[in-house]
Amino acid sequence: MAATPRGTTPVPPDVRPRLTVLSGPSGVGKSTVVAHMRKEHPEVWLSVSATTRKPRPGEKHGVHYFFVTDDEMDKLIANGELLEWAEFAGNRYGTPRAAVQERLEKGEPVLLEIDLQGARLVRESMPEAQLVFLAPPSWEELVRRLTGRGTEPPEVIERRLQAAKTELAAEPEFDTTLVNTSVEDVARELLALVGVV
C-alpha cells in the first residue's frame, strides 16, 4: 500500500506554510523518512534538537542532536533559547529557537521532527505551521519497528508505547496524516508538503 495522505488539500506554492512539524509515535519511522528525503534533497533544512538523552551508537553531536546535560538544558529553557521543549519517556528535548527563526526570516522552509507535546506548543505559538502526523500501518507493526530497532531496553520501549497510545489518539489534531507503509512514498509526500521546489 502506498503512503496515504488523509485530509491533504493542495496549497498554492506562494501561500505554502514555511514551518512544517512532523510528529508521530516513537518507532513509526520519522527519522527514517526524513533521512530518505534529505538524502535525495539535502536542501531541506531540518532543525537539530537539544536533548538530555544519551547518544545511541552512531549518533553525532550537532548532527542528530545537540546532546546536553540536565544543567545545560535548564539554562537553554531559562534563557528562552528553545522554541518549544518537552519531556518524553524520561528525557527532555527542545528546538533551538535562533536557527529556526533565521531560516523563517529568510523565507526558507523549516522542518521540525518533534513529539506531540512539542507539536501542540508550536501550534499555539505559530498557528500558521502545518502539522503532519506520521502513522503506522498497524499497532503490531509499530511495536515490531520500535522493538526491532534495538536501541532501547524493554522498560523504555514500554514507556514509549504507552506514550504512543496518547499520540495515536491525537491524530485528528493534525492537518495531514501520512501512513508509513513505504518509506519512499512517504518521503515523496512529505517533500511536497514541506514545499521545497
Ligand SMILES: Nc1ncnc2c1ncn2[C@@H]1O[C@H](COP(=O)(O)OP(=O)(O)OP(=O)(O)O)[C@@H](O)[C@H]1O
Ligand atoms: N516503512 C517502513 N517499513 C519498515 N520499517 C520501517 C519503515 N520506516 C521505518 N522503519 C524502521 O522502523 C524503525 C524505527 O524507525 P525510526 O527510528 O525512523 O522511527 P522514529 O519515528 O524516528 O522513532 P523515534 O521517535 O523513537 O526517534 C527503524 O528500525 C526503521 O528502519
Ligand SMILES: Nc1nc2c(ncn2[C@@H]2O[C@H](COP(=O)(O)O)[C@@H](O)[C@H]2O)c(=O)[nH]1
Ligand atoms: N518536543 C520535542 N520533541 C522532540 C524534539 N526532538 C526530538 N523529539 C521527539 O522525541 C521523541 C524521542 O526521540 P528519540 O530520538 O529519543 O527516539 C521523538 O518523538 C522525537 O520526535 C524536540 O526538539 N522537541
